[in-house]
Amino acid sequence: MDEVRIIEIKKSVFENNDRDADRLRGELRDRGVFLLNLMSSPGSGKTTTLVRTINLLKDKLRIAVMEADIDSDVDARKIKDATGMETIQLHTGGMCHLDAEMTRQGLENIDMQAVDLVILENVGNLVCPAEFDTGSCSNVMILSVPEGHDKPLKYPLMFSVCDVVLINKIDVAPYFDFDLDECIANIRMRNPKARVIPVCAKTGEGVSVFTDWLAEEVAKWKTTKKQ
Amino acid sequence: MDEVRIIEIKKSVFENNDRDADRLRGELRDRGVFLLNLMSSPGSGKTTTLVRTINLLKDKLRIAVMEADIDSDVDARKIKDATGMETIQLHTGGMCHLDAEMTRQGLENIDMQAVDLVILENVGNLVCPAEFDTGSCSNVMILSVPEGHDKPLKYPLMFSVCDVVLINKIDVAPYFDFDLDECIANIRMRNPKARVIPVCAKTGEGVSVFTDWLAEEVAKWKTTKKQ
Numbered sequence: 001m002d003e004v005r006i007i008e009i010k011k012s013v014f015e016n017n018d019r020d021a022d023r024l025r026g027e028l029r030d031r032g033v034f035l036l037n038l039m040s041s042p043g044s045g046k047t048t049t050l051v052r053t054i055n056l057l058k059d060k061l062r063i064a065v066m067e068a069d070i071d072s073d074v075d076a077r078k079i080k081d082a083t084g085m086e087t088i089q090l091h092t093g094g095m096c097h098l099d100a101e102m103t104r105q106g107l108e109n110i111d112m113q114a115v116d117l118v119i120l121e122n123v124g125n126l127v128c129p130a131e132f133d134t135g136s137c138s139n140v141m142i143l144s145v146p147e148g149h150d151k152p153l154k155y156p157l158m159f160s161v162c163d164v165v166l167i168n169k170i171d172v173a174p175y176f177d178f179d180l181d182e183c184i185a186n187i188r189m190r191n192p193k194a195r196v197i198p199v200c201a202k203t204g205e206g207v208s209v210f211t212d213w214l215a216e217e218v219a220k221w222k223t224t225k226k227q
Numbered sequence: 228m229d230e231v232r233i234i235e236i237k238k239s240v241f242e243n244n245d246r247d248a249d250r251l252r253g254e255l256r257d258r259g260v261f262l263l264n265l266m267s268s269p270g271s272g273k274t275t276t277l278v279r280t281i282n283l284l285k286d287k288l289r290i291a292v293m294e295a296d297i298d299s300d301v302d303a304r305k306i307k308d309a310t311g312m313e314t315i316q317l318h319t320g321g322m323c324h325l326d327a328e329m330t331r332q333g334l335e336n337i338d339m340q341a342v343d344l345v346i347l348e349n350v351g352n353l354v355c356p357a358e359f360d361t362g363s364c365s366n367v368m369i370l371s372v373p374e375g376h377d378k379p380l381k382y383p384l385m386f387s388v389c390d391v392v393l394i395n396k397i398d399v400a401p402y403f404d405f406d407l408d409e410c411i412a413n414i415r416m417r418n419p420k421a422r423v424i425p426v427c428a429k430t431g432e433g434v435s436v437f438t439d440w441l442a443e444e445v446a447k448w449k450t451t452k453k454q
Binding site: 041044069123124146147154157171172176 | 269355375380
């Protein structure tokens with residue numbers, strides 16, 4: 001197994017995270033690089049979904065991945081081994097989320113001339129990451145079937161800040177009391193515009209619907225470059 | 228369905244949470260009331276486990292429940308409907324955890340003369356709740372099988388602050404790549420003393436092992452009252 005780079009990032013000293021996030025987004029637009037922020041609970045399948053996503057897109061797009069975790073390099077190794085993509089591990093020093101400045105510290109380790117798409121896997125947490133704009137061009141979250149269809153009721157902000165909600169582990173739905181229609185209705189209450197895509201990252205089912213959307217968003221972002 | 232009480236709690240103004248937690252624990256000891264802090268990711272089965280726990284213990288112990296959530300009263304209603312126990316819902320105003328002062332605000336709504344055991348269901352989050360001592364007499368966490376056996380590597384503090392780790396949803400283990408032995412080894416790395424109990428809250432399997440442990444802890448706590 002190859003080594004992966006581990007970056008120790010520090011808490012932002014900027015008071016105004018929103019301003020800093022907007023600045024970062026502007027720079028990404030000028031460079032024609034699309035930053036995707038992927039969020040979810042621990043264990044809902046972010047890394048497995050990323051492996052599928054990268055393998056479907058890597059012949060079309062130049063991709064880099066930043067894996068944020070409090071500790072370990074489990075995810076960065078998994079991505080690198082399964083996809084061969086440039087992958088860096090961000091250690092948050094115990095922090096429960098990334099803000100725009102922390103995201104920028106990660107991006108400084110990526111050759112921005114050589115990528116179209118950077119995917120940030122945020123810390124596994126349905127609360128705090130939703131409160132901090134990372135400067136991303138789009139937010140996507142994963143809710144997995146075993147977590148239950150009531151989660152949009154209990155973690156409203158996370159569902160309201162996402163453009164896409166992937167419903168993962170759809171293959172095990174028969175073994176859980178999970179009602180997809182009720183889940184979608186709960187998501188719609190929080191975010192009428194969110195696109196909801198059922199997937200099974202383990203088997204790959206549905207993931208191409210997501211990658212088609214993502215490839216289109218990256219293309220749109222590049223055409224609006226330096227307007 | 229009966230109404231449940233919803234308490235809007237505010238962020239602590241105390242700088243020294245550890246001192247405040249110790250003070251609260253001292254008061255609980257004087258009163259002979261045991262406070263259990265239950266933590267986990269969203270959707271790992273805290274509320275279902277609580278229903279099983281209460282129904283196994285309610286003839287032996289006088290119990291009250293505090294359900295902490297950012298929004299909704301889904302869990303408090305579920306507990307009250309399934310057990311008949313006094314249940315209050317704490318709304319954290321967006322906060323990702325409870326500290327000792329917030330816990331105290333919740334306890335002020337419970338008749339402490341009339342209970343032996345108060346169970347606090349913390350906000351679903353593997354990061355922030357581990358950082359704040361609530362003043363509880365014991366910390367218990369739930370890791371559910373679908374989350375994966377690598378979680379102790381990625382969320383070290385949570386596993387190190389808990390006396391008991393319940394491995395929930397053990398019934399669906401055949402459908403997931405979950406290695407119980409590796410999970411226990413990962414927990415032991417973080418916390419050699421933690422007791423690990425596999426359970427299925429849905430069917431009740433293994434829950435009596437946990438309630439036997441809990442009843443014994445409550446009895447021990449009461450005998451050391453006002454020493």
